[in-house]
Amino acid sequence: MSVEGIVAGGVHHALFLNGYLPAMPPFAEPGPVTPVALPELLQRRIERVVREAVDVLDLDTCATHTEVKLGADGRMWVTETALRFGGDLIVRQAEEVYGLDLIGMLVRQLLGRPVVYPRRMLREGHGAAASLVAVPTDGAGEPWPPDEPGWDFTAVDWHTIPAPSARRWAGRYRAQGEAGMADPSSHWWSGSTGPC
The missing domain is CATH 3.30.470.20 (ATP-grasp fold, B domain)
Structure with a gap:
């Protein structure tokens, strides 16, 4: 808690x-x-x-x-x-x-x-x-080896993942720019906690 x-x-x-x-x-x-x-x-x-x-x-x-x-x-x-x-x-x-x-x-x-x-x-x-944090581990909790390919944000169709009721909320981020949900440098995906 x-x-x-x-x-x-x-x-x-x-x-x-x-x-x-x-x-x-x-x-x-x-x-x-x-x-x-x-x-x-x-x-x-x-x-x-x-x-x-x-x-x-x-x-x-x-x-x-x-x-x-x-x-x-x-x-x-x-x-x-x-x-x-x-x-x-x-x-x-x-x-x-x-x-x-x-x-x-x-x-x-x-x-x-x-x-x-x-x-x-x-x-x-x-x-x-x-909020859901993507943790780069396998099913046993072992970290991905450094030689594994990095996460490709563009490989996921993010708009198909949430339930329809959640898409309204996610859509607010799309309004910030079309790449807003898939761009790893954007605030949404950068791991930043924002202005706090």
Whole structure:
């Protein structure tokens, strides 16, 4: 799990929770899923644990990305807190699912402009979103050898992969340029987390 947040003038605002697709061996996160289908009480407990972990750092104003591991017995561990928003397309997922402009919120906060934060971490939005990271390994999780041919983005007809309901979302990237989805130097495929 990860919680995206903003610390504003020393006050941490947990904004929303991400789940992750099952890890691939030996360990690779294939991508985040928003929102998370966990009971509200557990989500509120995660929110409290993350807030306590971030508060200990005595931060002023910044983005936060805090990862939490859940144990089968109800225990949880904070494994990472970074002073940035999450990678992959988490910033885009926040916009699609919750209508949150994370970058805009943080910039307005840094400029001293008013920002309206949710009273509590958001649990429900408008639909769902996920990112999928292509990890160059074989089925056992072994990395592709360096002498193997590189990934050819043009060899895949990207518009036939997503379900029809997802094509609307992918089509927004096409509007940036016809090569937008197949061009490895574009933001979509470069591995960049964008402006965050």
